[in-house]
Amino acid sequence: MINMFEVNETNKMIEQENLDVRTITLGISLLDCIDSDLEKVNQKVYEKITGLAKNLVQTGEDISKEYGIPIVNKRISVTPIALIGGAACKTPEDFVTLAKTLDKAAKEVGVNFIGGYSALVSKGMTKADELLIRSIPQALAETERVCSSVNLGSTKTGINMDAVKLMGEMVLATAEATKEDDSLGCAKLVVFCNAPDDNPFMAGAFHGVTEADAIINVGVSGPGVVNYALSKVRGENFEVLCETIKKTAFKITRVGQLVAQEASKRLNVPFGIVDLSLAPTPAIGDSVAQILEEIGLERVGAPGTTAALAMLNDQVKKGGVMASSYVGGLSGAFIPVSEDQGMIDAVNLGALSLEKLEAMTCVCSVGLDMIAIPGDTPATTISGMIADEMAIGMVNQKTTAVRVIPVIGKGVGETVEFGGLLGYAPVMPVNTFRCDDFINRGGRIPAPIHSFKN
Structure with missing residues (x-):
């Protein structure tokens, strides 16, 4: 009740x-x-x-x-x-x-x-x-x-x-x-x-071939809610921290469950999943980076960032699955640079690099997301970034993704404005050593040994 x-x-x-x-x-x-x-x-x-x-x-x-x-x-x-x-x-x-x-x-x-x-x-x-x-x-x-x-x-x-x-x-x-x-x-x-078939979030959404003729999927977001809840337990131990995140994620997911069921009933379309993702926006206070800093980091990107993000992601999922029998999609924490004011600030201060973002993708829900890079970055270098991220997903049995934006005519230190929910981003430096011979080999990297579970 x-x-x-x-x-x-x-x-x-x-x-x-x-x-x-x-x-x-x-x-x-x-x-x-x-x-x-x-x-x-x-x-x-x-x-x-x-x-x-x-x-x-x-x-x-x-x-x-x-x-x-x-x-x-x-x-x-x-x-x-x-x-x-x-x-x-x-x-x-x-x-x-x-x-x-x-x-x-x-x-x-x-x-x-x-x-x-x-x-x-x-x-x-x-x-x-x-x-x-x-x-x-x-x-x-x-x-x-x-x-x-x-x-x-x-x-x-x-x-x-x-x-x-x-x-x-x-x-x-x-x-x-x-x-x-x-x-x-x-x-x-x-x-x-490892793209999910039921992801409601763009730009990666598609309707999987195993799905029904039509389905309603709902994506809920509340970084500001989690950040506010954590501000109330500042200085407490990890047990209190984890319980607070779980309880908050539960409450957020219940809102999504309500909306999903109502939309399903009114449209006469089956309810699919609720995706509880801490997806930030450029709005003040709606930032995953600020959650990590509330947990105890001076700036996102500092030592401890990957551990803090891993904990956050896990507790969000645990709270979400208690609130709905059909949690799916990506569900967890997103770390898009251009859409998160805290991430942008960390990049501008030199606290957050592309390499640290890649490490964070091992434990977040997506990957290298909405990152502006120099427009003269070679295609093979972009392919190398993609290959690295695909390898993280393949070996760790998780979804990973790459959405990078080589901004033609702009270089490191310049800013690009996308507007709306897409926000703005500083152009980040990319490792300039080449990987052409690796990318040009062709063929397929085999599945890891732990993929054989039949």
């Missing part, structure tokens, strides 16, 4: 501590849209998305008004488009027509992003996969709301190094294609190892 104390507590979290439901994401299967005729595929895709999602935005707004819970974004994820367009698309430009159809459908129903311009190539690439990947720079340059992701590796299959090499080139090409907007296209492009 929900009592008055809990209602007042939740209201305080919303009004003073930046608690929000970051997104309601409607996952839509497009498998029944496959056709060998490209025009028919585009028509089927548009009609299915606009038919199923026509009430999504209004439903989110209605729930927000009735319960007083901010629901920041309403989004759509679809089946990886490399699968849907494979029979009809013979060139990268053919795939771009599908990207434009997704964009048109997203605008029609009013969502801010649509994810699933994606390919799953952890073990090898089909011709369709390669065509879609090569189309990404043009697709992201010529659309507004489309997000793209590519899964390059997994603990079960190893790392597809041919795809890693290609994606380094595509990241740089996307930066070049959108250089008039400070290479903003790269903010809508992420590569994964």
Whole structure:
């Protein structure tokens, strides 16, 4: 039973501590849209998305008004488009027509992003996969709301190094294609190892092939709530600290569970998962870095940062799974540089480097996220960064990702403005020693020995 104390507590979290439901994401299967005729595929895709999602935005707004819970974004994820367009698309430009159809459908129903311009190539690439990947720079340059992701590796299959090499080139090409907007296209492009099928957060969301025809996934975020709770137990031991994080995560997840069930009922779409992720925003007090500093670090990046983040991530997950039987997605702590004022401050002070961020990705929920790097960074160096992150995910049996933005025309120390939730970022230095011979070997890095569990 929900009592008055809990209602007042939740209201305080919303009004003073930046608690929000970051997104309601409607996952839509497009498998029944496959056709060998490209025009028919585009028509089927548009009609299915606009038919199923026509009430999504209004439903989110209605729930927000009735319960007083901010629901920041309403989004759509679809089946990886490399699968849907494979029979009809013979060139990268053919795939771009599908990207434009997704964009048109997203605008029609009013969502801010649509994810699933994606390919799953952890073990090898089909011709369709390669065509879609090569189309990404043009697709992201010529659309507004489309997000793209590519899964390059997994603990079960190893790392597809041919795809890693290609994606380094595509990241740089996307930066070049959108250089008039400070290479903003790269903010809508992420590569994964062990990508989850039910992630509601962009830019990595896609609707997994094992999912139902349509599904409602909700992402909740509350770094400010956790930070405020920890300020009340300053100086206490780790047992008290962990209990406080768990209890707070429980309360936050319950809000997401409520919204997810309501959206599911009103849209007549099954409820999938709640993703409890401490996803920061540029807003003051809505920072994962500030949580780590509240735990006891002078600045994020100081010795002890990885241990503090590991503890935070684990306690968030433990609190979340007690609040909902269906916790999924990424769930944990995100460390995007441009979206977190505390991270930005740490970079500017010299406390946080790319190498320390990589170490932190071993224990966070995503990886190298929203990091601006010099625009003259070679494609092979970007591929090397991707390979390192894929290896962390593969060996540790966790999801890892890379979303870096080589800002064309800008160098270390300059700042790039993305606006909105994407924030702004200082351009960070990248190790200038080359890895070309390693990246150019080709082939696949095998799965680790502990992947054999059959």
